[in-house]
Amino acid sequence: MMEQEKSKKIKELVGMANSLKWELGMGMHDSIVSSVYADAAQIARKTVTTEDSKPAFSLDRRIDKVVTSRWLGFPIMFILLAIVFWITIAGANYPSAMLATLLVDTLHPILKGAANSVMPWWLSGVLVDGAYLSMAWVISVMLPPMAIFFPLFTLLEDLGYLPRVAFNMDSLFRKAGAHGKQALTMSMGFGCNAAGVIAARVIDSPRERLIAIITNNFSLCNGRWPTQILIATIFIGAVVPPFWAGLVSTAAVVGIAVLGIVFSLIVSWGLSRSVLKGEASTFSLELPPYRPPRIFQTLYTSLIDRTLFVLWRAVVFAIPAGVVIWLVSNITIGGVSLAEHFINWSDPFAVIFGLNGVILLAYIIAIPANEIVIPTILMLTVLVTGMHEVGAGSGVMFELDSLSGTEGILRAGGWTLLTGVNLMLFSLLHNPCSTTIYTIYKETNSVKWTAISTFLPIVMGFIVCFITAQLWYLFV
């Protein structure tokens, strides 16, 4: 009885609220909000006094006038971002090499020796050559650039400069149907796509946030820069006289990155006019006052929050990938490894796209991390060409210190300038790494959007590679 009476009362309450809403009309919410502000204004009038001598935040205003000015706004932005990238790439080289020496060149043989004495060869292969090595590779390639990039980026963020970038860039992104803050998630994506996808939280409009998430993969991430630089140096630098080689190959890499930005804008535009047409769109952006960042706190937190978080996810995904890589190169059917079966079978298709079977397989098994694509390609090329004098055996990824050595292997694998160009294009336009895919799923909570973000770039990659290759065959 009590229960029934209660639920009747609740029904009455809800009904009463509804009739009152009808009486109050459409402006009810506005009126409720306004009344709070009115009280706030009254209290503020009674308690706050401002000395009129000097307008508040005059320094802020002066800085803002410069960084958002018509002539200086964009140059300042590009110079700052260029400095950040330069410090990242230049600064990461040395620690990356050191980590590789330690983890791959020194620790790996020791572990391998120790493992061989206590377990069968196949188990030590799976664990040490597969799992350990891929983890070592991911850490040594990924950790240094991220440990430099993220703190620098966080410093700019804490300073209050990044919202101004979004403010300046908004009109460009508005034309593509996106939010100015996408400029930030995009820049963040140059460090790591997974971090860029997480950063899209700052966009509070659901539609614009989805656009930023889906297109983040078009930002060339840290894991792909080394691939681009290596291939550009070997194949593109080689077409011009040695004096120009450095400049031309750098231009090629920058060109790929810019192409990524262009694709990201085009896809944003397309998405906002097709699949995302019906999604709600709101725009809001606060320009907070500038505040001096606290350097040590920033260093500490950006290392913990972003770098280690992303690295941890990458390592978790890289370990099973290493196992798979080792297994496909060592399990044989009729004396030929699974990897070779796949490569031989897929090669004719791959050629249509100006790629080869090795590249396709490398991208399939290296979904977890772009960092291991080049070592995997080298290992597989050696495997199929039968060059037993280089590398460390089937299923053991490796990289060579000398460029000419790497070039030798690739040329022996049948690589041409076209293969190089298309690998660079494909490295830009393919599915996101599994860390990013997982992060997209976590952030959007939707299989549909995760699938679109995964398959859209790879379909585009195949189309672009196909057209490039066929035009190449036609004219060259």
Added chain:
Amino acid sequence: MENPLFTLLMGTGIIILLALIFWPGKGLLARRGKVRLSSKRVLLEDTLKYLFDCEYKGISCSLNSAAGNLNISADRMAKLMSQLKEMGLVEFEGSDIRLTDLGNSYALRVIRVHRIWERFLADETGVKQMNWHEEADIQEHQVSPEEADRIAARMGNPAFDPHGDPIPTREGKIPPFSGRPLSSLEEGEVGRIIHIEDEPNYIFEQLSAQGIYPGMQVYLLDKKEGRITFAANGNECVLTPLFASAITVKPLPREEPIQEGYQRLSELAPGETADIVGISSYCMGLQRRRLMDFGIVPGNKITAELQSASGDPVGYRILGTVIAIRKDQASLIFINTENEKLKEYERSA
């Protein structure tokens, strides 16, 4: 190796074919997904809706007017009516047609879904205003009442649709019809638009193109030969009787402020300050709430402070914080620069 030209053509063909199949919204796959409605049920429900509307507004309705409204022949309508009678949804009283209680609650259910869906489209999607009604007309026959309840709950159980019509409750309650046609206002009287008829659609489109929306205050200036001249949001509008009849207003007491002659925030030059007068009722849903959260409410002061490097958006200082607002949004915010100009004048004098 095949001839590259041939491959290129083949490839392009395949891409086009795939695009035709998978293109979102228009591709074969998407088309196949769209369920075809049972047209009979749609007609029955539309008839009920029409009958309800007549009773709600106190207009008597006949077989012929119903047929005209649904755009079908009188014969067909007669068949539909007899079917509705068999189902116990309507009853005849001479030439008058009335809804039974069952028919009434059925009609209210359909209307509830329709209006919730319109509210949903207005608040939570980017669907254009002129497509709301059309879209809701399709959804009202497909969306289940439970689904509509869930959507309504998420949006804070709204009481009105974006045209200003009350949304019936789950239990089928709806407030009595209130409001008068715009033409009933006297010269100098003030009213708030509470409803704009969304059928036929072209009238609604035309009115919204002129910037006339529910929730807006109007001030009747002149009534001559059926032509009605009124001021709304600072603009003067002249309407022919046909258009004026689509507008329902609720008269307001004179002491409420009249919104007329206001400038828009987008017209504020950098460095200038103004008082905020209000946000256009065209700005709805999350967009409106966000603006108000930032302090865009009547009475607050706003200063255009900073233009972005590309000119749009503009940073406005409001309650001590700089908020970037895009031009198209700023043009929906009404301001008044008179007070500030006066102060400026006093300061210089």
Added chain:
Amino acid sequence: MSVQPNCESCPVHLKGNLKRLGIDMEKVDYVVALAGNPNTGKSTVFNNLTGLRQHTGNWPGKTVGRAEGVFGYNDERYKVVDLPGTYSLLSTSTDEEVARNFILFGRPDVTVIVADATRLERNLNLVLQILEITDRAILCLNMMDEAKRNHVNIDIRSLSRELGIPVIPTSARRRSGMTELVDMISQVASGKYVCKPHKVRSRSPQIKHAIDNLSKKLMDAFPGLPNADWVALRLLEGDQSIIEAMQNGSLGELVPVENEVQ
């Protein structure tokens, strides 16, 4: 409200709701909620209180997960829950829902509202909304150093009188004012300091009337409900979580035990 050292009705004993909100109440004496606008230095205050290093960017919506930390003072342990930074509690965004529902249903022993002293009027908007929900609140007036630099003077005592809650000026970046804040938290939590929070007065007569009618009816259905006016306001706004809370009984749990009618 009278002081009852070990009262069964004290919010800290409403463990059911807190547990439902994901708060582990093991070995904690009081729960402190931290609310505030974005960009007010809320996470710096949180870090100073708990010794943790939580980083949130210069953005609203950055803190999606909820941060928690613990500190001890005078042999008592306080759990601090960092709520998402929001401009308001009256909209429908997820952040606001989390903050709103935590303060209402979680009934923290103290809600510390962090406000930026250089932008007090803007911040008061949120402060006043929170005071509608809870009557155990402290205003932490942060960034006093910046306010001083920008020649903004705030009359702390009259602000405290107007709001009816303690106001503690701080500069969290320099760690100044934190001892006073902690001390005040313990005073309010233990009931030594009794707040008489400001309620919004400027509402239009029609809305006031509607709220009165609804809250009368609410008191009839849930006698002793502590913040019936706020619940009534939320009902007018059609807040589904309130409707559900009425149905599943968690609204009824907000009624202090001594007021419960058979």
